[in-house]
């Protein structure tokens with residue numbers, strides 16, 4: 001059966017930045033044939049340069065440098081350059097809190113706050129090359145903090161507010177950070193999130209942090225440590241507003257963002273200045289088809305890469321009005337998102353498949369209560385979107401009028417890589433469609449050979465791109481090993497995909513030990529290391545199980561140290577423990593305490609079998625390397641499966 005095809009309406013295409021398939025093809029071809037000219041021209045046109053670059057790309061695989069010799073500044077591009085024209089008093093950030101508080105910051109307001117904070121940082125002795133952790137709720141000050149760092153060339157690392165103090169500490173240590181910006185507390189579903197308290201716990205073991213700056217958001221009771229902790233408002237009071245942006249090298253690191261990898265230790269993904277900014281800026285036009293008068297809303301948290309690229313740097317570089325909401329989608333009622341869209345007349349809306357699926361479950365009556373007529377374009381990110389959810393989004397939210405851009409990208413890629421240009425490319429529900437100009441993906445086997453159309457393979461990127469991460473913080477070797485050696489000569493994404501006969505990409509999900517829970521990347525190894533840090537646990541294996549709502553749910557198998565009773569209380573304690581070690585969002589859906597874990601003869605835990613066990617509750621495939629088959633029989637939830645397993649085993653032995 002042919003895939004369903006949704007073509008953009010002529011009205012949409014006519015006004016779009018890229019308005020026909022032919023125009024897309026031309027752009028793609030130009031970038032393919034002359035990549036350096038293509039990106040060089042865009043960089044000159046679209047960014048402000050204190051000093052022009054003299055070379056577009058230096059590619060010493062796997063290390064890239066873009067726009068060499070150039071000097072620019074991300075904060076300058078996001079703020080200063082908008083102040084001389086009509087955008088001066090345009091809303092840059094519209095913020096709404098969970099309790100319906102509202103604030104609007106114009107470009108001028110934002111500029112003033114960023115400049116003042118940058119002066120505050122200078123006065124505390126911080127300068128280009130220092131490293132700051134930003135551990136804040138979804139308030140405009142989080143963006144102010146990022147931009148103030150960017151203004152001075154202080155490398156920032158935003159830690160998602162849902163991470164625990166343990167996770168925060170690991171990141172402070174790895175980055176060797178000497179500054180933390182935080183708030184007294186955040187809020188979600190009416191509950192306060194004790195950010196400052198978490199920071200205190202982390203800093204007890206991080207003597208390198210000289211100062212912390214605390215934004216008063218909720219008026220929560222907190223303790224301030226003399227000499228180290230400062231109130232944001234005290235420091236800002238009277239701080240001078242004039243703080244020129246540093247002319248930074250194109251390759252100056254803008255930020256480090258930690259993401260889950262395939263080992264227990266999170267990876268510090270390093271993004272630099274000019275290339276990152278150019279590609280986030282361009283994708284705002286190519287993918288979100290941004291217009292000057294738009295109200296744009298990306299529902300991600302600022303602690304993830306989507307928040308970096310598509311709440312802060314991309315939209316502000318474009319001079320857009322971006323909506324920021326602190327709080328839960330279903331608070332106080334399940335229509336909060338639709339209420340926000342109606343209230344602020346949102347035109348472009350960007351959210352995750354998990355959110356969409358939970359809205360489907362809540363029922364159409366909630367969106368139907370609201371006027372969603374302002375919407376023009378819908379976006380999706382973070383996980384594969386199943387066609388049913390895609391169609392619901394298209395119909396119930398977009399009223400069959402709004403194209404959907406299913407955007408595939410990663411923390412590592414920095415910006416959207418595969419996505420329809422909404423006025424140019426017809427969409428198929430469930431496919432991220434075609435690569436953007438300058439992006440050369442492929443679907444290959446382990447030797448790097450392209451697989452035929454329609455077949456599953458590994459998604460790779462063949463050429464460097466401006467927003468690509470440059471390395472893992474302090475670990476060039478891990479960067480090389482993780483991404484560039486598994487498949488020769490290309491960037492390996494960790495995703496499986498297939499490309500259909502029309503060249504459309506269908507991203508199928510991770511093939512490594514990373515699982516995607518509600519669009520949050522979690523490393524099974526990270527969860528396992530956290531589990532075995534608990535005194536009762538001997539061994540642990542974490543796997544993902546398909547989940548209707550979250551995409552995947554986390555299931556952990558664990559064995560206990562001798563004599564520990566396997567009680568429901570212990571299971572609950574272990575769930576809380578993971579919350580403590582990593583963060584609430586990582587708490588497993590299920591923990592199974594078992595006698596033993598299935599292992600190969602060489603002692604490697606066979607996660608594949610466990611994955612199958614939780615998925616289908618039965619085992620198929622090759623089990624010949626399994627050491628003690630009886631283990632698996634005990635793990636299998638239902639005794640009646642045993643027969644099947646034995647049959648399977650017999651088959652394997654025969655063959």
Ligand code: WTA
Nearest residue numbers: 381382383384406407408409410411507510
């Ligand atoms: C998955 C989020 C299918 C994928 C921007 C990728 C997707 C990982 C899509 C990166 C999509 C993201 N379709 N899968 N449109 N977008 N993914 O680093 O597995 O948090 O490798 O970046 O999410 O997650 P990350």
